[in-house]
Amino acid sequence: MKLWTWKRENLPSLSHAFRTALAATISILLGRLVGLPEAYWAAIATVVVMQSPLGDTVPLAIERIVASALGASIGAIESTYFGPNLFVFALATLLLGLISFVLRLEKVGYSYACITLAIIVMIPRAETPWIAAAHRFAEVSLGILVALAVVAVWREERRLFENTTAK
Template sequence: MALSGWIERAGERLGTRGAELRLALRVTIAGVLAYAVTRFFDMPQGYWAVITAVVVMQASVGGSLKAAVERFSGTLAGAVYGGVIAALIPHGSAVTLGLAITAALLPLALLAAVRPAFRVAPITSLIMLLPPTGQTIGPLASAMDRVLEITLGNVVGVLVAVFVLPARAHNLMTDAAAKVVSLNADLVTVFIDELTDAQTGRSALQKIHPQIRSALKKAEAAAEEAARERRTHLTEAPDPEPLIRTLYRVRHDLVMIGRAASAPLPAPVLDRLRPSLTTLHQTTRALLLNLADALRHHTKPPDAEAFRAALEAFTRDADALRADALVRELPGHAFGQVFALGFAFEQFQKNLGDLLARTDELAAERTKTPPGS
C-alpha cells in the first residue's frame, strides 16, 4: 500500500512537469541520435557531436536555434584561430605551450567578453592545443573534424527540437504572460486591502513584486525566442513584441495604483467609496484571472463590460465627493489620493484593453479566425 501510494504521488508530480519531461526526452533522443550518426560515419572525435546535440537542446525551438547558432559561430571562430595558432607556434614544450595558450586565449576571450555568442570560442581554441588527438592528426585536420562534428551536433539538436515533441516559444511566452496577469490580480487585491484596512501592511508586496519581475523576464526571453522562430518561418504566430510591451505598460499602471493606495482612505471617504471600490476590486480581479486563463489556453479573452461599468461607478462616486460638505473638511491629500487612484485605474483600463486585444490575436491565430470575430 505504501509503495503504491508513493508511485501514485510520484505520478501526480510527474504529471505536473509535462514540459520538463518533454525536454528531458528531447535531450536524450538528441544525444543518442547524434552518437548513432557519428558511429555510422566512423568519426574519430564523434563525442563532440553528442555533447553539442545535448547542449543545443533548449526548452523551445527558438531557444535551440539560438544555441545552435552561437555554438557553431563560437566553434568555428575557435577552431580556425586555434588551428592557426597550433600550426604557427611550436608547442612541444611546457613553455611554448604556455605561449601558444596565451596567444590563443587572449583575443578570443576579448571577443567572448564583447560578444557573448562567441563564449565557446576560447574553449574550442584550447581544445585545439591540448588534446593529443589534435596533435596526432595535425592542426588543420583537427580543426576540420571539430567544425564538422559540431555542425553535425547542431543539425541533430535542431532537428530533434523541431520534430520531437516541439515546444514552441510562443506557448512558453503566453504561459509566462498568464503568470504575470494572475499575479497582477493578486497585486490589485493587496492594493485594495491597503486602501480599506489600516492594519494591512506591505509585506505581501515583497513577495509578489519579485514574482512578477521573474515572470516578466521569462516572458521577455520567450518572446525573443518566438521572434527567432518567426524569422525562420517555423511559426505563423503573431509578433510577440506587442504583448510584452503591453504587459510592461499594465505593470506601470499597477505601480501608479500602488502609489495611490499607499495609505488607507479616511473613514468618511471610505464610507462613501467602499461599495463601488469593492465592486471594482471584484470585477478587476475576475477579469485578470479569466484573462490569464485565456492566455494560457489560447482562447478568446473575457468580456470586460463588468469591469468598465464598475470603474464608471467608482468614478461617479469619487466625483460626487466634491459636493459633500463633510468630506470637503478633510485634508487635501485625501482628495488627491482618490483622484490619483481614479486616474491610475483609467490608464489601467486603456492598457488592459490592449492586452485583451493581444489575447484575441493569439486566440485567432490558434483557430485561424479574424480577431474580434
C-alpha cells in the same frame, strides 16, 4: 538558507529528458555513421543546445557554429606554429575575445570558441592540427544541427499564460 534558487520553467520535464536523450543518441549514431573519430563531441553539443530557451535556440545555434569555426581555426594555427604553449594559448584566448567583440558574438559564442580552441591546442593528437580542427568543427556542427532538427520536429508544449486552462 538555500544555496540556489530555481524557476519552475527551467526544470527539465520528462518530455525534455526524452527529447534530449534521443537527440544526443542520434548525434552519436550520425557521427559514427559518417566516420567522425570522436562523435561524442556531437552529443555534447546537442545536449548544450537542447538546454537553450525555446526562442533563442536558432540564433544561439548559429552563433555556436560560427564560434566553433573561429576556435577551431585559431586553434589549428596556434597548434601548427606553437604547439601547446600556455602563453600563446592565453594570447589566442584574448584574440578570440577581441574577434568575438568585433563580430558581436555574445559570451555564449565566445565560450564555445574558447572551448574549441582548448580542445584543439591542449589535447595531444596523432593527426595534424588542421585535421583535428576540421573533425571538431564537424562533430560540434553535427550536434548543433541534430538538436535544431529535434527541436523543430518535437516541440515542447508551452502555455502562453501560466496556470490557465481552456474552457
